[in-house]
Amino acid sequence: MTLTRDSTLEDVALTVGAQLTRRGIRAVLTGGACVAIRTGTYVSKDADFVLQSNVRQQALDEALRELGFERRGDCYVHSETPFFIEFPPGPLLIGDDLAIAPVQLAAGGTTAFALSATDSCRDRLAAFYLWNDRQALKLAVEIARKQVVDLDAVKVWSVNEGKAEEHETFARLVASYRRLRTEGHA
Numbered sequence: 001m002t003l004t005r006d007s008t009l010e011d012v013a014l015t016v017g018a019q020l021t022r023r024g025i026r027a028v029l030t031g032g033a034c035v036a037i038r039t040g041t042y043v044s045k046d047a048d049f050v051l052q053s054n055v056r057q058q059a060l061d062e063a064l065r066e067l068g069f070e071r072r073g074d075c076y077v078h079s080e081t082p083f084f085i086e087f088p089p090g091p092l093l094i095g096d097d098l099a100i101a102p103v104q105l106a107a108g109g110t111t112a113f114a115l116s117a118t119d120s121c122r123d124r125l126a127a128f129y130l131w132n133d134r135q136a137l138k139l140a141v142e143i144a145r146k147q148v149v150d151l152d153a154v155k156v157w158s159v160n161e162g163k164a165e166e167h168e169t170f171a172r173l174v175a176s177y178r179r180l181r182t183e184g185h186a
Contacts, residue, residue, distance in 0.1 A: 001110060003068060003081050010037050010107060012083045013047040015067060017105070017112020023063040026052040028092055028102040029114035030123065037105065038120050039142045046075070046084045050092040060087070094122045095129070095161045117147035122157055125170060129163040141173045 001007075001015045013033050020027045032044030061071050069076035069085060076085040092100045105114035115123060121143040127136035143149060151174065158167035 001108075003078055005080055007081045007083075009033055009044060009047065009083050012078075012081055012085075013037065013114075014105065014107055014110040014112045016047060016064065016069075016085055017049065017114070018110045019063055019067055020049070021112070023059065025055050025059065025063060027087070027113065028052060028100075029105065029112055030088075030092070030120075034115045034120040035124060035139050035143065037114075038117055038147050039139065040146065041142065042139055045082060046086050048086050048088050050090045051087055052090070052092065094119060095126045095157065097122075097157060097160075117143060118150045118153055121147075121149045122154055125154065125158065125163075125167075126161075128170070129158070129161060129166050137170060137173070140170055141177065144174045145177055 001011065003012060003015060007015075013029050017027065017029055027049035029047060030050050031046075031048035032042065033047040035042045036044045064071070064076045064085065067078070068080065069078045074086060078084070091098060092102075094100060100119055101116070102113040103116045104111045114120075121140045124136045124140035124143065127133040128140065144151065144154075151171070155167055155171070158164060158170075
């Protein structure tokens with residue numbers, strides 16, 4: 001896919017993810033880009049990929065250059081799109097959980113590895129748990145509203161993280177939304 005001024009964040013993320021896969025570079029889309037794709041309402045200006053193996057900088061530069069990206073410091077920019085690409089350091093984990101199972105995210109025949117909806121929700125909850133980030137809590141609820149999220153797995157993970165009380169706040173908000181939806185108010 002050729003990236004243009006009209007390319008969405010999802011277009012950019014999937015195109016980059018597919019390119020990396022073609023080049024034998026396993027990377028998983030995480031962070032705000034996952035939230036934006038999963039909710040359709042959150043706005044992010046970058047796509048974060050966590051590399052799953054050691055990759056030479058030159059190989060990464062070449063793979064992204066083929067798509068029109070240029071490395072500037074720690075990120076990659078493209079002249080035709082406002083979205084940039086970053087590679088935060090690994091390992092891929094959510095809280096203390098290293099057992100993350102990426103899923104294939106697909107659109108228009110293009111696929112990339114990404115956090116599942118459940119893991120994207122947990123990723124936002126980790127920010128709420130660690131920093132009391134209320135926007136992250138709101139986004140976790142939004143993901144649970146719009147996607148199939150394994151709420152039991154989220155609860156077990158939250159308890160294992162020592163955040164059972166904070167999880168109750170999340171669970172109440174999700175239940176409140178679901179109650180409103182069944183009553184026809186949402």
